[in-house]
Amino acid sequence: MAMTGILRPGHAQLRVLDLEQATRFYRDIMGLVETGRDGQGRVYFKCWDEHDHSSLILRQADGAGIDFIGFKVLNASTLDQLDKDIQAFGLKTERVPAGDLLETGERVRFVLPTGHVMELYAEKTQIGNGLPAVNPAPWAPDADRGMAPVRFDHCLLYGPNVMANKVLFMEVLGFHLVERILGPAEAGEPEIGLFFSCSHKTHDIAFVEYPEPGKLHHLSFRMPTWERVLRAGDIMGMNKVPIDIGPTRHGVTRGETIYAWDPSGNRFETFAGGYEPYPDSRTITWTFEGFPHGLDFPQGKLHDSFLTVVT
Incomplete structure (x- = not known):
């Protein structure tokens, strides 16, 4: 099946009550790979077999829940067209500049009728899954740490x-x-x-x-x-x-x-x-x-x- 338009779920930002406790949980028990921390204090993770920089971001907050869900789109022109289409549907969009999330390009953000914040983006740095692109093994060292899911x-x-x-x-x-x-x-x-x-x-x-x-x-x-x-x-x-x-x-x-x-x-x-x-x-x-x-x-x-x- 040809993959065009919106490709896949890309990332989610969660609110957590104790950032360091949550970091230990997602890193050591869940088995995600920690990939960075930013100036806002957020912690970034990916699953071991994901290539993009991050799929889960944790933010310290007074209440648990989700800040936003992001989907990756095919390319920049697709992002621009979807921005226009969403506005034509009647929803207000916001352009979040590249770099607001680590290693992530410009995002188009909007609020769904259900009250959830959703965003689309075309670019995120690929850091790989720990395996070479030529003659790779079937799994990387991180594949046996904790629960070790393969993707969000x-x-x-x-x-x-x-x-x-x-x-x-x-x-x-x-x-x-x-x-x-x-x-x-x-x-x-x-x-x-x-x-x-x-x-x-x-x-x-x-x-x-x-x-x-x-x-x-x-x-x-x-x-x-x-x-x-x-x-x-x-x-x-x-x-x-x-x-x-x-x-x-x-x-x-x-x-x-x-x-x-x-x-x-x-x-x-x-x-x-x-x-x-x-x-x-x-x-x-x-x-x-x-x-x-x-x-x-x-x-x-x-x-x-x-x-x-x-x-």
């Missing part, structure tokens, strides 16, 4: 007006709707959960209807296999990381998963599996009655904390 995979965000997000993501940003969750029949079966992809992943970003704007449900880190998800669970147990759900398998996306919380209360996911849809694949629908198996397929259970705890 996706995020799930909670907020109001998800249907306005649907129009923006499909008609302006070029995403396709892979799966959706319907509300109860007595409410007219509204779409309350939407899973979008700009690639051939089951989701690069997802939204659930929620009364408060701008909320984070989780950031997801890709594990190469189900076995590595289970190994991550062992590491969580050894380090007394509080687990929300799992290990289990979703019906939605068919993903294999564990959800847990970082020291600040931000939920994260270790994720593997899924399937590979294309833009012309039909959208899969989960009814309100069927969603318990969509969340936790083996148990068919709705977990209260999963549905209510956000940052």
Whole structure:
């Protein structure tokens, strides 16, 4: 599939309550690679098999949550065109200058109808994955430190007006709707959960209807296999990381998963599996009655904390 327009999730900036505690967690327990610190005190990380400089940025704050989510686009002309298209849709955009984030070019920032800050960028310095470009080994030394995810995979965000997000993501940003969750029949079966992809992943970003704007449900880190998800669970147990759900398998996306919380209360996911849809694949629908198996397929259970705890 030709990759044009928006390519992939690029980075997310999280608010944490204790920066050094969070740094130790994401570096030593999660196993991310620390790549820098800036004049604002932010700490930058990437997963071992990512080539770009950073995919996770931590910022000290009084409350946990997400500041913004960034997606990488094909090139500068694509960035300019998307800026115009977003403005034509009716959203105000802001140009954030190159260098505001370490090793990152100019960004186009805007606020989604759900209240989340999203940004697009075309340039980020590539620092590699620790392997040569000629005759590389299958993994680098950092691949066995901590849980060692291979990439920042996706995020799930909670907020109001998800249907306005649907129009923006499909008609302006070029995403396709892979799966959706319907509300109860007595409410007219509204779409309350939407899973979008700009690639051939089951989701690069997802939204659930929620009364408060701008909320984070989780950031997801890709594990190469189900076995590595289970190994991550062992590491969580050894380090007394509080687990929300799992290990289990979703019906939605068919993903294999564990959800847990970082020291600040931000939920994260270790994720593997899924399937590979294309833009012309039909959208899969989960009814309100069927969603318990969509969340936790083996148990068919709705977990209260999963549905209510956000940052």
